[in-house]
Amino acid sequence: MIARLAAQNRTVEVVGHGALRNAGRPSAADCVVTTSTLKGVTLYESTELVMSARSGTPLYTIESELAQKGQMLAFEPIDLGPAIGAPAGSLSIGGVFATNICGPRRVQSGSARDHLLGVRAVNGRGELFKSGGRVMKNVTGLDVARGLTGSWGTLAIMTEVTFKVVPLPQSILTLVYTGLPDDLAIELLTTAMGTPYEVSGAVHLPKASAARLQEPSLRGSRDSLTMIRLENFQASIEERKGKLKDALKVYGTPRELDAEASWRLWSEFRTLTVMPYSADTALWRISTSPSKGPEIVAAIQKNLAAVAVYDWSGGLIWLEVPAQADAGAADIRRAVAVRGGHATLIRAAPEVRASVEVFEPMKPELERLTRGIKTAFDPQALFNRGRMYATI
Amino acid sequence: MTSVKLPIPDANVIARRGAINDDLARLIGREALVTDEEGRRAYETDALTAYRRMPLVVALPRTTEDVAKVLRYCHDNNLKVVPRGAGTSLCGGALPAEDAVVVCISKMNRILEVDYANRFARVETGITNLAISARVAERGFFYAPDPSSQLACTLAGNLAMNSGGAHCLKYGVTTHNVLGAKMVLMDGTVVEIGGPYLESSGYDMLSLVIGSEGQLGIITEATVRIIKTAEGARPMMLGFSAPETAGECVAAIIAAGIIPVAIEYMDRPAIEVCEAYARAGYPLDVEALLIVEVEGSDAEIESLLAKIAAIAARFNPKRVEISADADHSARIWAGRKAAFGAIGRLSDYYCMDGTIPLGQLPYVLSRISQICAEHGLKAANIFHAGDGNLHPLILYDANKPEEAEKAEAAGAAILSLCVEVGGCLTGEHGVGIEKRDLMVAQFSATDLVVQMRIKSVFDPAWRLNSAKVFPLEASESLRSDTIARSPEAA
Structure with missing residues (x-):
């Protein structure tokens, strides 16, 4: 089919179930190709920690099959739908890998990209190819499979993905510190990440975003909340909890959330309930060194009324700013550029996403390679043209 | 083990050796070159010692700028380049060529920055794997990938091969532990990818570059994750x-x-x-x-x-x-x-490196004994069971050329078996020249073309580590050299 479209030089919008259509630059295409009919788990070997699924398989199908065998996706994929005005639950497994947007556990366990083992895909020339496989260790040839992650459907349409899965933790516990300013909170979180206790979530919610939490035990908080998650077998959690509290005692005495409350709390970040959809605001995602996070947010807040959520011990910032012509791009990019990192505009009106750079602008030498890679896969620029960069 | 075909060296290039040496000396200094025969001999092979080629000249640059100067010169003068770290590749990944400039990164071994709060180290890639962990051990941190050669192998080589190790079941392999890279392309362009944060923007260039076996560029600096060592x-x-x-x-x-x-x-x-x-x-x-x-x-x-x-x-x-x-x-x-040492004292061995699904282990082991028996050989098997990486060691007598040929043939059959049961040719050693011609067992012509097009984006004239990784027939129209069966086998 793609070969035929290529012969007709018709541009294609690549979609799954539509969860991500409101993200990225708006892409006007001659037709839509959907993977939503490519459904089903094609291989699941729980004792080998591997699963393959057709790319249009809904994420919830994957996760419920895994849960039946006491397993999960380690990287907690984020369903952006609710934050960008699409219904929750419409994210497909292909979309997970095409965007590589991961939740809190990413700081400990790695990203979707890190767990991808193999793909089957069709490029813009209509060629069906595979890369990688179903085994954990594989250095045979170039790692094209991982190279497709985060390419937002601009290089190839994945038809099947194979990925590593992990056991569900036997128990969870959360330590919640209250009232810390951003810089101290990030210091706490980076200190926690520098211990051997395998902290699997390190999130800081300043006052404004903390107030939005739905978890009953924390609802209506008037203070900032700084949260650390431990996941392991029960005896280990008990031991590590004590050691962590000891290592972090200068930051105060934390509240403890049990497994049930912890599960509810950390699930909220999977749909970004603290960053709900609104036409009055724009949403950014900033990646930086954790220690730089508070500085970046403070610099932006000098000019914009921004609400932040710090994940990955400060290395990932979700930032909500008032909707305006450039969605705050000038201020945000300047604040990030001088401190290192990059910013992606996740939510804004289509005309805003069409006029500002949604992804971090590239230096010329990297742009040259990016253009070359695009051409290698999709020489006529049929797939999601302009979705990531206006001219690519 | 000498049956792999290699390009015929370009006599015109070899004839220009003196002039090339002079040019390179002007660019990066005479002291950064190894030009004498005795000195060059130290670089004629890697850990796949059956293959030896005397390099045209060896450059030992000390800065990224010098690497860029050498590559730009080679680019402008149509010279081939073979990147090299410590030369511990088991698959001939660093095998030189008589008409190629070896760019050895081993003098670039400084640690540039260690940041414990943000858990990264920025280093020059000529540093050995173990030296990174040794440096951050003072604060109880380590760099996770731990290939067996970690005392000697360079990070540059680890990046090129996406090296693993015994502990990758928990900590991942090289590609899971690298955040950023500064890379010199064949035309001398310096590109920075990623940085001291968990995710880089745009296409995932790090994924393409790590494990590319020196086909895409030479990484001179890298930002790697460091992790707190477990309590015990x-x-x-x-x-x-x-x-x-x-x-x-x-x-x-x-x-x-x-x-x-x-x-x-x-x-x-x-x-x-x-x-x-x-x-x-x-x-x-x-x-x-x-x-x-x-x-x-x-x-x-x-x-x-x-x-x-x-x-x-x-x-x-x-x-x-x-x-x-x-x-x-x-x-x-x-x-x-x-x-490996113990078996080496007993017999010569040929170390294979396939990966298989765990469930196939009993079948694969019995087939390996069978394949070896058919070739009149024996094997010992070591297996990273958690991640499926199998190392059959085929025992043979290197003094008997026919046994060496048989070992190579048995090895090829074993690797094809790994692919057949759902695994792959190489889990951590890389393709190099050793498994180059077996790639067709795992990949279709299209799969290979998709990979080769990426190579062409980074290195359009295929001057970098040419005639490795991709089967010669598949890359023929892209390379400019002529291929001959290696003289040893003649």
């Missing part, structure tokens, strides 16, 4: 009377939700040789031995090892032995770590 670690040994039971036991451990930091498998020939060499206390009455290691505090370790022992008990083990103390742990690991 301790192994246990589990001996079984059949490979199937050992495989089932591994599956049951994982099914119970336990991911040990390492699960190593040895078959009887490997056990016998290692025990004779290292006196590790391995049981000699078992067909399969597992070494399972877990990490944590003392209490966590006790609890996990007890759980694993309880799981193992379901499979009627002939031996269950939990390490009692640090000495005991060291002894248990000493045998496994000495395996």
